[in-house]
Amino acid sequence: xxxxxxxxxxxxxxxxxxxxxxxxxxxxxxxxxxxxxxxxxxxxxxxxxxxxxxxxxxxxxxxxxxxxxxxxxxxxxxxxxxxxxxxxxxxxxxxxxxxxxxxxxxxxxxxxxxxxxxxxxxxxxxxxxxxxxxxxxxxxxxxxxxxxxxxxxxxxxxxxxxxxxxxxxxxxxxxxxxxxxxxxxxxxxxxxxxxxxxxxxxxxxxxxxxxxxxxxxxxxxxxxxxxxxxxxxxxxxxxxxxxxxxxxxxxxxxxxxxxxxxxxxxxxxxxxxxxxxxxxxxxxxxxxxxxxxxxxxxxxxxxxxxxxxxxxxxxxxxxxxxxxxxxxxxxxxxxxxxxxxxxxxxxxxxxxxxxxxxxxxxxxxxxxxxxxxxxxxxxxxxxxxxxxxxxxxxxxxxxxxxxxxxxxxxxxxxxxxxxxxxxxxxxxxxxxxxxxxxxxxxxxxxxxxxxxxxxxxxxxxxxxxxxxxxxxxxxxxxxxxxxxxxxxxxxxxxxxxxxxxxxxxxxxxxxxxxxxxxxxxxxxxx
Ligand code: ADP
Ligand code: ZN
Numbered sequence: 413x414x415x416x417x418x419x420x421x422x423x424x425x426x427x428x429x430x431x432x433x434x435x436x437x438x439x440x441x442x443x444x445x446x447x448x449x450x451x452x453x454x455x456x457x458x459x460x461x462x463x464x465x466x467x468x469x470x471x472x473x474x475x476x477x478x479x480x481x482x483x484x485x486x487x488x489x490x491x492x493x494x495x496x497x498x499x500x501x502x503x504x505x506x507x508x509x510x511x512x513x514x515x516x517x518x519x520x521x522x523x524x525x526x527x528x529x530x531x532x533x534x535x536x537x538x539x540x541x542x543x544x545x546x547x548x549x550x551x552x553x554x555x556x557x558x559x560x561x562x563x564x565x566x567x568x569x570x571x572x573x574x575x576x577x578x579x580x581x582x583x584x585x586x587x588x589x590x591x592x593x594x595x596x597x598x599x600x601x602x603x604x605x606x607x608x609x610x611x612x613x614x615x616x617x618x619x620x621x622x623x624x625x626x627x628x629x630x631x632x633x634x635x636x637x638x639x640x641x642x643x644x645x646x647x648x649x650x651x652x653x654x655x656x657x658x659x660x661x662x663x664x665x666x667x668x669x670x671x672x673x674x675x676x677x678x679x680x681x682x683x684x685x686x687x688x689x690x691x692x693x694x695x696x697x698x699x700x701x702x703x704x705x706x707x708x709x710x711x712x713x714x715x716x717x718x719x720x721x722x723x724x725x726x727x728x729x730x731x732x733x734x735x736x737x738x739x740x741x742x743x744x745x746x747x748x749x750x751x752x753x754x755x756x757x758x759x760x761x762x763x764x765x766x767x768x769x770x771x772x773x774x775x776x777x778x779x780x781x782x783x784x785x786x787x788x789x790x791x792x793x794x795x796x797x798x799x800x801x802x803x804x805x806x807x808x809x810x811x812x813x814x815x816x817x818x819x820x821x822x823x824x825x826x827x828x829x830x831x832x833x834x835x836x837x838x839x840x841x842x843x844x845x846x847x848x849x850x851x852x853x854x855x856x857x858x859x860x861x862x863x864x865x866x867x868x869x870x871x872x873x874x875x876x877x878x879x880x881x882x883x884x885x886x887x888x889x890x891x892x893x894x895x896x897x898x899x900x901x902x903x904x905x906x907x908x909x910x911x912x913x914x915x916x917x918x919x920x921x922x923x924x925x926x927x928x929x930x931x932x933x934x935x936x937x938x
Contacts, residue, residue: 421446421468424470429466437453441612442463444612446468446472449584449608450585450606452556452587452609453586453587454613455614456590456616456734457590457735458618461554462489464586466493466498469549469550472549474546475527475548475549476548477526478526478529479530480529480555483506486502493525499523503527504528504530522546522547531573534573534576551580551586552585552586552587553586553587556588557596559573565707574604585604585606587604590731593726593798594800615801616799618737619808620737620741620742621736621744622742623745624744624746624810626748626810635661635718636668638746643715646716647715648698648736649701649706649714649716649732650665651702651719651720652701652702653721655702658676658700665700671696674701675688675705676705677702692711703723706731706732706735711738714735714737716745717744717745719746719747721753722749722782723747724774724778725780726777726798729784747785751887754891755844782890782892785891790804790805790806790809790812791806791809793805817923819921819924821888824885825889825913825920826913828848828885828889828895829889829894829913842903847860849883852877852882853875853878854866854873854874885922893909894920
């Protein structure tokens, strides 16, 4: 069989993929790789990274080898390419021996344009010999942030990819990722030894996504309201932290007549695959999932991504919300977050395995996420700044559309901190945020009475605010490090900076809990 002539890059774009124009950045990247250069591509999810290696693989002589951690999606990707007439195959653990043999033979015969490989395959000497026996036109390293040891998707097998350049110094490499803090960016370049690579950094703005972060009061009801008023019949993703809450929320939505199905690592492989494929193929399905769901999912018409628990990092938040609106149409990224999220995640970090440096890093990730939640500035400006990109207030996020009011929370902060200080002297006992708030508002709960806390000088000094408002105060203090959560049991504790507030050396402006003004936000959507 003669190798087909696909033509140059624009011809391939039109004839094979059926698109008229390149998207921003694509042409430059493709030309650079076609010419044999190394590239590091940072482009947001949905930006069109695949074409950046698929087209050069078709234009250059030989087979483009794509390394991807997304084994579950390889079959789909290869099927989609074959449907376009592209000669594609994959090698991973899902193939039986004969299937594997066939793919290998096709590759050796020079009859593949693209070969998808799981990273662990590349470590095998047999795979390396196979690649030597064929003609590799380029290496594409997809989801390249998996090489980052401190990142949220670390795959040990990715570290071995640094050897590609040693064994095949003449084969161009293109590494791609949608995760792009300046630190990850540098780490990818150094770990993959992309010393001479050109860096292509696309804008990370997703203008069609409306970012909203709301205080969590009754999450189920809030979610239902969002779905009913703004997204009836729409496809979407609801993220929860635990398998248990995934199951509960999926059941709750189904009870309310909404087509919702669960997805988490505790389900058997068959159910997971079936649920994923229903979400991809049927219209208007909502998938309720842990973050195990979504990497590499290419469903263009996801109209909303809702988070019922706080993501652990801004990168995670950006990746997950980025699954909304790949088709460019208006979409919502909605997050509900509350005091318990902060307490729970801080505890999780403090009790996590790994060394202190790792814990500090996780803590820093969480702090950035909290800062995004508590900001009074444009969410998009904060989000893009996190990725090192400057921008102007967007007009399409909650803080732009309904600017939050701030108030002087110094006295309120002092009340909380004094209560925590008083309780801290009774070291044998464990008192969480709920108990502190009960004391402040002057609520005589059994626990308050048991410990004579109605006799404390701070008892009832906070009757001017509601329990909900106090939760907001505590949450903001935690977010800013003016209050801490003790490891293991979630007791509140003072920090080094608490003293400055108690001594009135530090003022504490606070964000007033915004009313939910869904209708106004909806009307203002672009
Ligand atoms: P990423 O890998 O960056 O998340 P994809 O490569 O999956 O994004 O592309 C996202 C979507 O955009 C896909 O449906 C793809 O077919 C489409 N796409 C990519 N490039 C173009 C283009 N030049 N014109 C039109 N659609 C495109
Ligand atoms: Zn904005």
